[in-house]
Structure formats: C-alpha cells, structure tokens
Amino acid sequence: MIFEFKFNPTAYRTQFRETFNHMWGKVLKQRNYYFIGGAIITALGIFAVVGKSNFGYLFIFISFGLWYWGCRLHLHFYDNRKKYERNIEETISNYPADGIIIWEFQPDHFIFKDYRMETKMLWSVFSGYRMIGKNMVLESKVGIGYSLAADEIGKEDFEKVITFLNTKTKKLTT
Missing domain, CATH: 2.30.29.30 (Pleckstrin-homology domain (PH domain)/Phosphotyrosine-binding domain (PTB))
Known part of the structure; x- marks a missing residue:
C-alpha cells in the first residue's frame, strides 16, 4: 500500500498536540496528586498545630515539599510545551508549499x-x-x-x- x-499544517498541529498531551498525561496526573496531597497534608498540619501538637509542623513541612514538586512538574510541563509548539511552528514554516x-x-x-x-x-x-x-x-x-x-x-x-x-x-x- x-x-x-x-x-497539511492543520492536521500536523493537531496530530502533534494530541500526541504531546497524551505523552504528558501521566505527568499532569502526578502533578495533581502532589497538589491534592499537599493541600490535605497542609490541612492536617494546621489542625494539628491548632490542637497543640508538634507533629503539625512536620505535616506542614512535608506539604511544602509536595507543593514544591507539584510546581516543578507544572513548570516543566509548560516549558516543554512551549518548546514543542515552537518546533511544530518551525517545521510548518520550513515545509515547502508543494x-x-x-x-x-x-x-x-x-x-x-x-x-x-x-x-x-x-x-x-x-x-x-x-x-x-x-x-x-x-x-x-x-x-x-x-x-x-x-x-x-x-x-x-x-x-x-x-x-x-x-x-x-x-x-x-x-
């Protein structure tokens, strides 16, 4: 065959955007887990500190780590998406009309x-x-x-x- x-530039953009989003889907889920986990542990830490427990500070410290890693994944995703989009547009602009x-x-x-x-x-x-x-x-x-x-x-x-x-x-x- x-x-x-x-x-077709439109089809090319669509193909590679869908592929990029598919490949990065697991990273985005992981990022969300870090943010949700950080929020839950922060809430537990605040309740523990209000309840006069020193473990609350440990929870808050751990939650900062989770927030930090979630933000790093978030920034890493968007930096790579910008590079990917730039490469897509460069390829399209270099492609001959015929x-x-x-x-x-x-x-x-x-x-x-x-x-x-x-x-x-x-x-x-x-x-x-x-x-x-x-x-x-x-x-x-x-x-x-x-x-x-x-x-x-x-x-x-x-x-x-x-x-x-x-x-x-x-x-x-x-």
Whole structure:
C-alpha cells in the first residue's frame, strides 16, 4: 500500500498536540496528586498545630515539599510545551508549499518520505502502534515515531492501514 498526500499544517498541529498531551498525561496526573496531597497534608498540619501538637509542623513541612514538586512538574510541563509548539511552528514554516508525504507499507518493511528525510525500516524495528484520538502513531524501538491522521488518507484507507498493521506489529495500549 502506498499513500501520497500533500502536507497539511492543520492536521500536523493537531496530530502533534494530541500526541504531546497524551505523552504528558501521566505527568499532569502526578502533578495533581502532589497538589491534592499537599493541600490535605497542609490541612492536617494546621489542625494539628491548632490542637497543640508538634507533629503539625512536620505535616506542614512535608506539604511544602509536595507543593514544591507539584510546581516543578507544572513548570516543566509548560516549558516543554512551549518548546514543542515552537518546533511544530518551525517545521510548518520550513515545509515547502508543494511538500508531499509518502507512506509505503510493504510486507517486509515500512517506508516514509518527506522533504527532510527518507526512511526504510523493517517491521521488527517497530514496538507497535497506538491510537491517540483519530491519529495512529507508529512507534519504533529506536525512538522514531510516525503519526498518521485518518483525515490525511481517508477513513476507508486508514482502516486498511490499521488492519495491515495488526498483521505486522501489535497495538499498544496507553
């Protein structure tokens, strides 16, 4: 199967924003746990201090640590999101107006071509694929991922790709 289509900046932004949010979802949950835990332990500490217990100060000290780590994760997430957004916009601005993307699914290998690179990888190199929203992300064991949206090739062809991928690699869960 060979799919050739023009580069779509809107689809590109959507794909990579959804992928970024998916990959950082666990960090955001952890951040929320730190904030909630910090709030609960702060309340316990205040009640203990009001009740004349010295353990309250220990609770308050621990809660400051939780708040600190929650804030660090929060800042780390937003710094990385800004960098990621900047990289997305840079890629879009550098893409030629007539840029073509080619996805080729062969029985023994996968080929991806665009204006920057051309890769040919054996199916054994891929750890699997995952669905993130309406996007399929093909993940390799060497750190390179490929994202394909159903809107780029059409729903019927997208389903054919998923059926083919099920024979070559496994579907990864979140």
